[in-house]
Amino acid sequence: MVSQGKLIVITGPSGVGKGTLVRQLLQRHHELRLSVSITTRSPRPGEVEGKDYYFVDRKRFEQMVQNGELLEWAEFAGNYYGTPLLPVKQRIEAGESILLEIELVGARQIRERFPQAQQVFIRPPSMLELERRLRSRGQDSEEAIARRLKRSIEEINAANEFDFQLVNDDLDDAIKQLENVLFAVV
């Protein structure tokens, strides 16, 4: 019998560096797989369908929710985001470890449904640095940045719900901390 894989959730405010950390983890740990989410957000320049996201309209997303096709989902800064259930279920059953890079509401749903999932909350060194990172990415309008910053306060206030937290200040240091949390021998 194949033993089940792990479900790992990386969460934290938009712009804190979740995607950057996840990309580094995937390069260093080839056994990990990233779940590709579904969103109603428009693709950013360079984003690829099926690699960065599956891009759908609101009607299709709402159908998927109705049909129970999503493991978790949330509305974030005016768009829907969700994790497709079937590929995650199949991969976990096949013994693969899956990473979800998701916001707070979805992370809470995973905690309810899969209390055994490992969840890590990523904190910014400061709000000023978070804002600087959102701007430096150069991907979002001023309005979108303002919405994301407003939401980040709620997210950071919920950080203590998570057993594992780390500050993404120096990137190399943050990756080491993340590896220590995820691969610690217990």
Ligand SMILES: Nc1ncnc2c1ncn2[C@@H]1O[C@H](COP(=O)(O)OP(=O)(O)OP(=O)(O)O)[C@@H](O)[C@H]1O
């Ligand atoms: N430790 C760090 N020091 C400085 N800049 C960083 C660090 N980590 C990430 N960044 C930069 O911050 C910006 C936001 O990072 P990233 O896109 O990974 O955030 P995110 O949390 O995945 O955002 P979202 O949730 O919106 O997808 C990027 O320009 C990235 O290069």
Ligand SMILES: Nc1nc2c(ncn2[C@@H]2O[C@H](COP(=O)(O)O)[C@@H](O)[C@H]2O)c(=O)[nH]1
């Ligand atoms: N609950 C979920 N949140 C998700 C999912 N995929 C991504 N996200 C989070 O949404 C925000 C915004 O993402 P962006 O790509 O527009 O910057 C960010 O916090 C992501 O982590 C998901 O499937 N479910």
